[in-house]
Amino acid sequence: MIEVIIIGDVTGPSILFIGNDTGGLALTSALTNSVHRYPSFSAFKNSGLASPDGIVLALADETEAVDIAMAIRQDEALWLLPVYSCVSVDTQSLLYPLIDGVVSTLDAAIQSAAAINERTGQLSIDPTLDIDNRVLAFLASRPEGVLRPIPFWQSPRLYRYPLLEALGGRDIDCWAWLGRLQNRGWLTRVKLIDRVRDCKQCGAAHQVFVDTCPNCHDLDIQQVPFIHCFTCGNVAPQRDFMATGRLTCARCQTKLRHIGSDYDRPLEDHECQVCHFAFSEPEVIARCAHCDHRQTPSDLVVRDVLSMTVSDQGRLVAEYGRSQDLLDVFDQVNFARPSVFRFSLDWMLALEHRHAALEFSVVLLRIRDIQKLIDSIGPARVSMLLHGFADRLRDLIRTTDVCTRTSENQFWLLLPFTDGKAGSGLLERLKTFQQQTQQSSGVSLELDIEFFASDLVEDPPHEAEVLMAEMTGRLE
Ligand SMILES: [Zn+2]
Ligand SMILES: [Zn+2]
Numbered sequence: 001m002i003e004v005i006i007i008g009d010v011t012g013p014s015i016l017f018i019g020n021d022t023g024g025l026a027l028t029s030a031l032t033n034s035v036h037r038y039p040s041f042s043a044f045k046n047s048g049l050a051s052p053d054g055i056v057l058a059l060a061d062e063t064e065a066v067d068i069a070m071a072i073r074q075d076e077a078l079w080l081l082p083v084y085s086c087v088s089v090d091t092q093s094l095l096y097p098l099i100d101g102v103v104s105t106l107d108a109a110i111q112s113a114a115a116i117n118e119r120t121g122q123l124s125i126d127p128t129l130d131i132d133n134r135v136l137a138f139l140a141s142r143p144e145g146v147l148r149p150i151p152f153w154q155s156p157r158l159y160r161y162p163l164l165e166a167l168g169g170r171d172i173d174c175w176a177w178l179g180r181l182q183n184r185g186w187l188t189r190v191k192l193i194d195r196v197r198d199c200k201q202c203g204a205a206h207q208v209f210v211d212t213c214p215n216c217h218d219l220d221i222q223q224v225p226f227i228h229c230f231t232c233g234n235v236a237p238q239r240d241f242m243a244t245g246r247l248t249c250a251r252c253q254t255k256l257r258h259i260g261s262d263y264d265r266p267l268e269d270h271e272c273q274v275c276h277f278a279f280s281e282p283e284v285i286a287r288c289a290h291c292d293h294r295q296t297p298s299d300l301v302v303r304d305v306l307s308m309t310v311s312d313q314g315r316l317v318a319e320y321g322r323s324q325d326l327l328d329v330f331d332q333v334n335f336a337r338p339s340v341f342r343f344s345l346d347w348m349l350a351l352e353h354r355h356a357a358l359e360f361s362v363v364l365l366r367i368r369d370i371q372k373l374i375d376s377i378g379p380a381r382v383s384m385l386l387h388g389f390a391d392r393l394r395d396l397i398r399t400t401d402v403c404t405r406t407s408e409n410q411f412w413l414l415l416p417f418t419d420g421k422a423g424s425g426l427l428e429r430l431k432t433f434q435q436q437t438q439q440s441s442g443v444s445l446e447l448d449i450e451f452f453a454s455d456l457v458e459d460p461p462h463e464a465e466v467l468m469a470e471m472t473g474r475l476e
């Protein structure tokens, strides 16, 4: 048995309880004596207590807990605080993405909150942070900060991101916002949760699929048995052949005695009750339950529902604030998205394998130890230094060259019509630029450079992915 001895007046972090149901959570802790209890969120707000280190929700009613968690994440002073529940929470609940977990002891909440608050302390957070930066800061401050979609059938989009709704305000279009954050490279996908199909007109995912007549598009169709008369080729519903009480073709009057020799069952087994068209495959139409727009299923817009986290680049933005997203200066130099860059490189490689005459080069630049540089000369001077370097880079590359960035500090240049000789000249100039960044204190921008020229390699890889992986590997 371990004995804990506490000497003196230990004033640990301040943890706040909201609610009455403690879910079996003992209110005593070896670490703290600052525990405050309030029956409701408004009672806490009215108390005038300054921002605590963390909040534990002790509410049996989940709807109430969701409302309070939303209010906390929207509150100017509290939005980034660690929040826990001491009552179990379903992972598919709207509450789940808004809190930092379920705790069964007070000490667990205090320890987890301390870890989050320490990370928060390393971020650049000022009260005027815009909502983009809030999202990044929130994710970066959590050990496993994930934006989770929650299934919600009542929503036209079928899923909701409660955290985005809380941080951005309820009027924001979370899906468009998410797309923007992803396009800027600040978020990266964790897991594909679902794939839904949206109305082309209004974007809603509530679609009613109806079988219709391929001829007149009416939905009044019926499945009926059909008969195909071998003598005259007549294809018609079976009832048309039954008029005489025996199976007789209504068109040629032949008596049909044996299936297989006189007649058979055709593929058609549907009849439109409006235009009497006979067919085998009904036409499927998607009708939007929100705007009544009718479209074929292939016209629907496919949308991936993803859980997302902050990317290396997004983390950098959270650490230094938007204005000092240091490395994004390079994103203004003929920047292409990595997928576009890979596509172009794939194309160049394919051309090169067919017509060896087309020469091109690829340069991989890695900026080393940016953090060390920041620690030694400060983010402001590092920013100036990077801007200077990016300006020179911009002068150096042509409008036909393509650049991209595949991680926080890794840049790629694709240079068409540049052979090994021209490429090595460019490398020399890059090295000169790098030397020019040397500061009086001796520190400078440290660059790793890797180079590929199509005319210098006997049989280059066929795929951009492979070539880029090889080059990255050589940098290690
Ligand atoms: Zn619609
Ligand atoms: Zn019809």
Ligand SMILES: [Zn+2]
Binding pocket: 229, 230, 231, 232, 233, 234, 249, 250, 251, 252, 253, 254
């Ligand atoms: Zn017939």
